[in-house]
Amino acid sequence: MRAKSSHNLPTDSTLLRNWRRWESGESRPDEFYAPIIAAAFDTVTAAFFPKARPNRDDELLSSTGMDTLEFLGRLRMSDVSTATLDAIRITAERLCCEYPCGDPRTLHAEGTAWLRRITSLLDARLTLAQHREVLVLAGWVALLVGCLDFDLGRRTEAEATRRAALSLGREADHAEIVGWGAEMAAWFALTQGNYRGAIDAADAALASTQQLAVGVQLAAQQAKGWARLGDRGAMEAALRRGRAILDRLDHPANLDNHFVVDPEKLDFYAMDCSRVIGDDQLARAHARQVIRTSTGPGDTVLKPMRVAEARLTLAVAAVHDGELDLAVDEGVRAFTGTRRSLPSLMWIAGETAREMIEHYPDDPRTHTYLDQLRELATA
DSSP states (O other): OTTTOSSOOOOHHHHHHHHHHHHHTSSOOOTTHHHHHHHHTTSOHHHHSOSSOGGGHHHHHHTTTSOOHHHHHHHTSSBOOHHHHHHHHHHHHHHHHTTTTSOHHHHHHHHHHHHHHHHHGGGSBOOHHHHHHHHHHHHHHHHHHHHHHHHTTOHHHHHHHHHHHHHHHHHTTOHHHHHHHHHHHHHHHHHTTOHHHHHHHHHHHHGGGTTSHHHHHHHHHHHHHHHHTTOHHHHHHHHHHHHHHHHHSOOOSOTTSTTOOOHHHHHHHHHHHHHHHTOHHHHHHHHHHHHHHTBOGGGOBSOHHHHHHHHHHHHHHHHHTTOHHHHHHHHHHTTOOSSOOHHHHHHHHHHHHHHHHHHOTTOHHHHHHHHHHHHHHHO
């Protein structure tokens, strides 16, 4: 709000108290605050706070993304307005943008609640276009919830939610949601050591996603699978396919959204592949680039899960260089973040452990790392 205001605003504590009153429905923003709030959500005042609507639509829309009885009542109405769908779209976008750094349990609870609300709209009277829009919005939120389930180690729930998202994508004839459903299947397979299964899962959607950002991700997951199967040629071909798709796409407008593939993301996957095939120089360069692009001013970590895997890559390179102290330090630092995908982190950390055991099986420093890894698994 401060960034969008040309006037001096009250202290943080005062703003927070005002926000809580607006969020609870106790009061509504006045003519001074309404334009600032709308600008903070990158929309216009009239879209968020319409002047004249029956059934208190202005109050309902002002609570976009908030858990209020008024907005729930609006969702249950048989005639859903375009403005309401716009508000839900803003909320779905916000949830997906909170994925990289948000608390996974809190975000999972909020995402699940919104998924129920969105799908309840399917019982309302909708136009064909609105029906498809609701399916698409539910599909995106289901994909997010599935990712969070997996991050929290709930593999069974993650697979069930992934299939639900895939079904929604197919019903809406939405190639991108279908592609992400396949990408998640490849991701799940990789962390379980099913590399051929990951390649096949990604291959099932590659043909229909050659013009979509998710095609980059599918190619990258295949590259990771091929690297672990020892086929460097196939790995490099998959990375080239991903770069070719990326080159055809416009630069994304919102890099925070988890389901947006930014140019730096391909470097993240190339880092993994380089580490696995033993190209330490390239892996180290990619890892440093990943850390640099995932860190903001004041060393604020913007993408902690990427940074954790980059540190494990630096740890493997240090093992190969005979610098075990540095390797253990980087490896243990990878475990310190509070935002992590447990299966992915355990998978890469386990590969790092195998390198230490292979080169320094009896060294106490290797056992220090293994002890930390066991604590992570137990936690």
